[in-house]
Amino acid sequence: MNKIIYLDAAASYQKSNAIIDAEADFLRNRYANAGRGICGRAAAVDDMVTTTRQKVAKFINADVHQVVFTAGATDGLNRIVSMLKPNANTVVAVSDIDHHSARLPWVGAGTRIAVCDLYNNFNIDVSRVPYADIMVITAMSNVLGVAQDVAAIIKAARNKNPNVITIVDAAQFVVHDEIDVKKWDCDFMVFSAHKIGADTGLGILYIKNPDLILPDKFGGGMVARVAGNKMILNIAPERFEAGTLPLTQIAGLGIAIDEIKHNRPNLDLIKYMYDELSQIPRIRILSARTATILTFVVDGMHVLDFGAMVGARGVCLRVGTMCASWIHERLGVDGSVRISVGAYNTTDEVATAVQIIKGIVK
Numbered sequence: 001m002n003k004i005i006y007l008d009a010a011a012s013y014q015k016s017n018a019i020i021d022a023e024a025d026f027l028r029n030r031y032a033n034a035g036r037g038i039c040g041r042a043a044a045v046d047d048m049v050t051t052t053r054q055k056v057a058k059f060i061n062a063d064v065h066q067v068v069f070t071a072g073a074t075d076g077l078n079r080i081v082s083m084l085k086p087n088a089n090t091v092v093a094v095s096d097i098d099h100h101s102a103r104l105p106w107v108g109a110g111t112r113i114a115v116c117d118l119y120n121n122f123n124i125d126v127s128r129v130p131y132a133d134i135m136v137i138t139a140m141s142n143v144l145g146v147a148q149d150v151a152a153i154i155k156a157a158r159n160k161n162p163n164v165i166t167i168v169d170a171a172q173f174v175v176h177d178e179i180d181v182k183k184w185d186c187d188f189m190v191f192s193a194h195k196i197g198a199d200t201g202l203g204i205l206y207i208k209n210p211d212l213i214l215p216d217k218f219g220g221g222m223v224a225r226v227a228g229n230k231m232i233l234n235i236a237p238e239r240f241e242a243g244t245l246p247l248t249q250i251a252g253l254g255i256a257i258d259e260i261k262h263n264r265p266n267l268d269l270i271k272y273m274y275d276e277l278s279q280i281p282r283i284r285i286l287s288a289r290t291a292t293i294l295t296f297v298v299d300g301m302h303v304l305d306f307g308a309m310v311g312a313r314g315v316c317l318r319v320g321t322m323c324a325s326w327i328h329e330r331l332g333v334d335g336s337v338r339i340s341v342g343a344y345n346t347t348d349e350v351a352t353a354v355q356i357i358k359g360i361v362k
């Protein structure tokens with residue numbers, strides 16, 4: 001069996017040895033719960049949570065009390081709905097590049113959905129942002145891989161409604177660029193740790209004004225004191241962190257942040273594959289040469305068949321709608337093939353993948 005060529009970082013990033021070792025070391029040698037013990041080992045876990053939170057805050061240019069640990073981007077996006085408690089009259093602006101997790105929680109809550117107009121590159125048209133009570137902005141599409149001008153969109157939304165609440169889904173953006181929540185001036189922002197090389201089951205939720213938001217989850221750790229059935233809430237961010245945190249995943253997150261900051265995926269690999277695959281007449285590329293991912297369809301071949309064929313030859317990539325139905329509908333395709341790279345991918349790997357693809361799509 002040939003070595004696997006993993007070209008699906010946008011679905012989940014491979015883990016470095018340093019991150020795996022940090023998690024294993026935590027489980028083997030340093031394990032205890034956080035926020036619940038006073039012995040030295042428990043205090044060290046509290047320190048780990050605190051220093052990791054500080055690192056996340058610096059990474060996104062936030063203050064520590066604005067950084068909440070969640071179970072992932074999807075969890076964060078759903079929790080925002082529970083925190084904001086919308087009703088059937090709440091207008092939520094979304095766009096067709098959204099991942100299902102950014103729009104469906106609002107559909108599930110029965111809100112009024114307003115779909116933003118898009119430019120030709122499918123990013124939100126800043127000059128035609130609709131009036132909205134809440135606006136969801138996908139900072140980078142997981143299908144087309146082009147960064148939005150988030151700050152300009154938020155400014156435009158505020159011109160229409162000064163009280164609009166803005167939410168940024170940075171699940172893909174975080175891999176390729178620096179997040180600056182102050183520059184964006186968003187009210188909420190989410191991403192998942194596993195997309196930058198840390199583990200699954202952990203995400204970040206940034207809340208601009210956490211003291212104005214009531215908790216959506218209740219249990220241990222989120223209260224300062226309980227008297228009968230009365231509770232005095234903990235200060236932020238702990239008031240949003242009921243229950244035991246995903247500590248093993250947190251043990252790896254700080255290293256993942258250091259690694260991604262200093263070693264982003266090499267997008268020359270995407271350009272190389274774009275140049276090679278665009279020469280094949282049956283391949284129709286949907287993404288831009290300068291995008292962070294390469295997305296295409298193969299004329300006369302179902303994407304699932306294509307995925308199975310390259311998969312059988314050791315190339316791991318993503319096929320289907322990638323939980324982004326709306327953009328596929330707009331593009332007029334049932335699904336697509338997506339190639340994405342991590343900092344660990346090499347020139348040799350992508351050259352081999354190109355040869356395998358050329359062997360299948362003659």
Ligand code: PLP
Nearest residue numbers: 072073074099101142171172192
């Ligand atoms: N938003 C975008 C743009 C994504 O690409 C993804 C995952 O692919 C998500 C949200 C959801 O992330 P998770 O499945 O880690 O919760």
